[in-house]
Amino acid sequence: MSQIEISLRHRLGDFQLAVEFQTAGHGVTALFGPSGCGKTSVLRAVAGLLRVGQGLVRINGDCWQSDTHFVPVHRRALGYVFQEASLFAHLSVERNLLYGWRRVAPAQRRLGFDTVVELLGIGPLLSRDTRVLSGGERQRVAIGRALLTSPRLLLMDEPLSALDQTARRAIFPYLESVHRELSVPSLYVSHDPDEVAHLADHLVLLDAGRVVASGSAADLLTRLDLPLARFEGATAVVQGRVAEYDPHYALSWIELHGGRVAIAGSQLPRAEMARVQIRARDVSLALSAPTDSSILNLLPVRVSGLEDVSDAHRLVRLQLGDGQKLLARITRRSGDTLGLQPGMAVYAQVKSVALMD
Amino acid sequence: MEAYWEPVWLTLKLAAVTTLILLVAGTPLAWWLAKSRNWWRDLIGSLVALPLVLPPTVLGFYLLLLLGPAGPIGRLTQGLGWGTLAFTFPGLVVGSVLYSLPFVVQPIRNAFEALGERPLEVAATLRASPVQRFFDVALPLARSGFLTGAVLGFAHTVGEFGVVLMIGGNIPGETKVLSVAIYDHVEALEWGQAHWLAGGMLLFSFVVIFAMYRMEKRWR
Numbered sequence: 001m002s003q004i005e006i007s008l009r010h011r012l013g014d015f016q017l018a019v020e021f022q023t024a025g026h027g028v029t030a031l032f033g034p035s036g037c038g039k040t041s042v043l044r045a046v047a048g049l050l051r052v053g054q055g056l057v058r059i060n061g062d063c064w065q066s067d068t069h070f071v072p073v074h075r076r077a078l079g080y081v082f083q084e085a086s087l088f089a090h091l092s093v094e095r096n097l098l099y100g101w102r103r104v105a106p107a108q109r110r111l112g113f114d115t116v117v118e119l120l121g122i123g124p125l126l127s128r129d130t131r132v133l134s135g136g137e138r139q140r141v142a143i144g145r146a147l148l149t150s151p152r153l154l155l156m157d158e159p160l161s162a163l164d165q166t167a168r169r170a171i172f173p174y175l176e177s178v179h180r181e182l183s184v185p186s187l188y189v190s191h192d193p194d195e196v197a198h199l200a201d202h203l204v205l206l207d208a209g210r211v212v213a214s215g216s217a218a219d220l221l222t223r224l225d226l227p228l229a230r231f232e233g234a235t236a237v238v239q240g241r242v243a244e245y246d247p248h249y250a251l252s253w254i255e256l257h258g259g260r261v262a263i264a265g266s267q268l269p270r271a272e273m274a275r276v277q278i279r280a281r282d283v284s285l286a287l288s289a290p291t292d293s294s295i296l297n298l299l300p301v302r303v304s305g306l307e308d309v310s311d312a313h314r315l316v317r318l319q320l321g322d323g324q325k326l327l328a329r330i331t332r333r334s335g336d337t338l339g340l341q342p343g344m345a346v347y348a349q350v351k352s353v354a355l356m357d
Numbered sequence: 358m359e360a361y362w363e364p365v366w367l368t369l370k371l372a373a374v375t376t377l378i379l380l381v382a383g384t385p386l387a388w389w390l391a392k393s394r395n396w397w398r399d400l401i402g403s404l405v406a407l408p409l410v411l412p413p414t415v416l417g418f419y420l421l422l423l424l425g426p427a428g429p430i431g432r433l434t435q436g437l438g439w440g441t442l443a444f445t446f447p448g449l450v451v452g453s454v455l456y457s458l459p460f461v462v463q464p465i466r467n468a469f470e471a472l473g474e475r476p477l478e479v480a481a482t483l484r485a486s487p488v489q490r491f492f493d494v495a496l497p498l499a500r501s502g503f504l505t506g507a508v509l510g511f512a513h514t515v516g517e518f519g520v521v522l523m524i525g526g527n528i529p530g531e532t533k534v535l536s537v538a539i540y541d542h543v544e545a546l547e548w549g550q551a552h553w554l555a556g557g558m559l560l561f562s563f564v565v566i567f568a569m570y571r572m573e574k575r576w577r
Contacts, residue, residue, distance in 0.1 A: 049478050073481040080482035086475050090497040099493075100483030149484060 004029065004059055004153070004185065008045050010052035017041055017052070017209040025060040027201035028179050030188045030217070032228070038209040039189045043155050046187065047080050048073040059153045060185070079146030079184070081156040085138035087130040093141055094126040100149035110150040111182060119181060120144045120174050136167035140174055147182065154186035160195065175199065176356075193228055197221055197235040197277060198356065203228075222325040224307040224317050229327055234280040234315070237356065238324045242268040251296075254353075257321035259299035261353045268355075275356040280315065280327035282351040287338060289347050297350035301326060303342055308332060316340060318348055361550070363530055364538035365557075371446070371534060372514040375453040379461040379510050380503065382454075387462045388491070391469035406459045413456060417523025420452050424524060444526045449534075452520040461510035468502020469495060501573050508569040512562055 003025040010017040017038045023029040031039040044050035046057050048064065048071065057064040059078075064071045079100075087096050101113065117123050120140045125133060133141065139159055146154060159175075160168045179186065179199065190196050196203065200217040205226060213226055221228050222236050240256040245267045252268040253260050254276060261276065268274055289298060301318040304325070309315045314335040318326040326348060340346070390402050408416060423430045424442040431441045442448035476498060480490040496503075518536040525532030527541065535554060542551035 047482060049481070073478075074484050074486050078482060080479070082475070082479065084475075086479045088476060088479070088494065088498075090500075099480070099485075103484035145483065 004187075005056065006042070006046060006058075007056040008042060008052050009054040010041070010045065010050070012041065015209060017045075019206065019209065019211055021204050021211050021214045023202045023204065023214065024185075026183065026185050028186050028188050028199050029202040029204060030190055030196045030200035031204050031206060032190055032193075032196050032200075033206035033212075035191060037206045039191075039206050040157055042206070043080075043157050043187060043189050046153075047078055047155055048076055049080075062152065077150070077152040079149055079151035079154045081139070081143050081146050081154070081159045083158045084162050085135075085142040087133075087138055087141060087145075089130060091130070092126070093122065093128050093130055093133070096130060096141060097122075097126075097145050097148055100145060104149050108150060111147055113148065116144050116147050119177055134167065135163050136171045139163065139171060143174070143178065147178065147184070151184060154184045156186060156188045158189050158191070161190075161192070172198070193231045193235070194233060196228070197237060218325060222317055222327050224305050224315055229280070229307075229315055229317075230309050232281075234327055234329065236278050236280070236326045237275060238278065238320065238326065239273055239275045242270050242272050242274055244270065256299055257324065259297070259320075261297040261299070261350055263353060263355050266355065277354040277356055278326055278350055279352075279354075280329035282353075283318075283326060283328035284349045284351070285316065285328055285330060285334070285338060285340070286347045286349060290349065293349060295349040295351055297353060299326070299348045299350065301346060301348045303340055303344045303346060305342060306335065306340060318346075360529065364533050364535045364554070367446075367530065367533065368515055368535040371449055371453055372511045374450055375457055375514045376461070376507055376511045378450070378454050379457060380507060383458065383462045383506065384465060384503075387465035388469055388495070390462070390466045405462050408456050409459050413517065413519025414523055416456060417452060417520040420448075420455070420520070420524045424448055424451065443524055444528060444532060446531055449521060449525040449532050452524045453514045453517060456517055456520045457510045457513045460513045461506040464505040464509065465499065465502045468499035468505075471502075472498050504569065504572055508565055512565050515558070516562070 003022055005022050007020040008017060015038070019038065019042050031042055033039050041050055045052045045055060046064070051070070054067070055065045062077070063069070064076050088099065091099065097113070097117070101109070117126070120143060122137070122140050122144055125137055125141065130138065130141070143159065160171060163171065176199070188199060196217070202215065203217045203220040204214040205212040205220065205228070213220055213223070218237050220226060221234070223229055228234060238256060240254040240261075243253045243255040243260060245252050250265055251262040252266060253262055254274050263276070299320065301320055303316055304319045305317040307315045312331055314330055314332045316328040316330060316335070318328060320326065328348060338346070386405070390398060390405070421443055422428050425431045426435065426441050431443065434440065434442055442451060472495060476494050477490050480494045485493060516536060518540070521532065521534055521537055525534070527533050527537055535558060539551050539554045542554065
């Protein structure tokens with residue numbers, strides 16, 4: 001089975017890193033945790049930039065490190081995107097892109113130069129000096145440069161954190177298309193729950209140098225005992241099939257087990273699978289199906305867990321008929337009024353739904 | 358007239374040879390000083406910096422002892438059939454190299470340190486071997502340090518006096534460089550000749566430093 005297997009033990013001053021996890025050898029695995037939890041160290045160790053005393057790094061059958069051997073960084077088929085773009089100041093954009101590309105044997109190049117350039121929209125920048133690029137442009141070039149080595153694993157260390165909000169939003173679609181169109185597995189370090197909810201297929205939660213939990217993103221995002229569900233902007237990710245498009249109201253309807261939700265504006269291809277994000281604070285609960293509400297999105301769900309997250313708020317974990325999970329952030333008072341208990345069948349009204357892909 | 362230009366030519370030759378040797382030998386030294394975490398890095402670093410504070414005559418004096426017929430290096434060179442290096446042009450080169458060492462090594466070392474680890478790490482993740490990283494990334498990014506080092510090394514060698522006098526003496530065509538020639542002219546009360554050489558040197562030094570500042574700005 002193709003997969004990524006990591007086990008690292010390392011002491012950095014009085015910080016002890018003891019991390020062990022396995023994740024799927026495809027898609028995006030986000031390493032999530034607060035600053036200083038060791039996520040960057042994990043990434044650097046996987047790359048071989050940080051040499052850990054005891055480590056096992058196996059990427060889809062390639063062993064990069066074990067007790068008996070250590071492959072030097074430049075012999076690992078990886079791409080690394082640093083927090084700051086770190087473009088070579090003495091080379092043009094094009095020569096930056098070609099720096100790694102020309103070191104890969106032609107037979108091993110799986111990603112074409114033009115494909116990558118087009119995907120990241122950096123064609124017009126090629127002849128520029130790197131110093132005149134904006135932050136977002138620089139980071140796109142850095143991502144392209146890493147991809148052009150045709151890596152078997154893409155490592156990204158908070159690639160958006162050095163960008164302002166506008167630049168971040170502008171670069172996001174590029175990141176998504178990289179992950180969607182190129183089948184390069186990646187480890188993505190982040191401390192931003194929104195980013196994680198958006199990009200991750202799998203999650204590894206870290207705290208104080210240890211793995212707190214790892215598994216599918218959809219599951220971990222909604223686990224009441226884990227920090228992600230407790231964020232103000234906590235989000236669940238669910239997927240369903242596109243049922244129909246209503247041109248009169250410009251709504252695409254997505255079928256979710258026993259209910260459906262509407263995406264405003266875009267016409268989605270019928271019968272395609274679509275992933276949507278539902279924020280915990282956009283979900284309210286009712287004991288019976290309301291008929292006189294402005295809210296279109298109504299889903300029959302079952303309560304699978306409850307947890308008070310503040311003096312005023314209660315987090316409710318909900319399960320669709322097919323096992324997909326949602327979160328609702330309601331007041332404790334509403335929770336008591338409705339008498340919510342695990343196992344109860346209720347209706348989730350969703351105020352708004354965001355399409356992910 | 359030929360004798361008049363001889364010290365100028367000899368000085369330029371000495372400075373060029375010295376600078377070349379220092380660039381070639383000083384670069385690995387500067388790299389090691391910038392990258393090593395070894396405790397004796399500071400020991401070597403201090404030795405390299407020593408000529409900055411040492412009176413040139415002190416350096417010249419010890420070199421004379423070392424290179425002279427009774428000194429260990431003198432005996433070695435004699436044993437090899439090269440004679441002694443004291444009071445010869447090669448001896449002068451040895452002295453100049455040591456004397457100008459910090460002026461070349463220090464700027465290059467600073468440039469390597471300013472580079473940080475990041476560009477080299479990036480290059481490593483882009484499949485560059487350690488040697489390729491050095492030549493493709495470290496050298497071009499540290500070029501302003503090389504420019505500064507080369508100019509300072511050259512100019513400093515042109516201006517040296519004490520070391521030359523101690524181990525080179527005053528042999529026309531062999532060790533009589535500009536600074537010594539000026540001294541000679543002054544001693545002989547030949548103010549006119551001294552003026553020409555001294556004024557030329559002043560102009561030369563200014564032009565060199567000015568050109569360096571201009572180029573550095575563009576190279577950054």
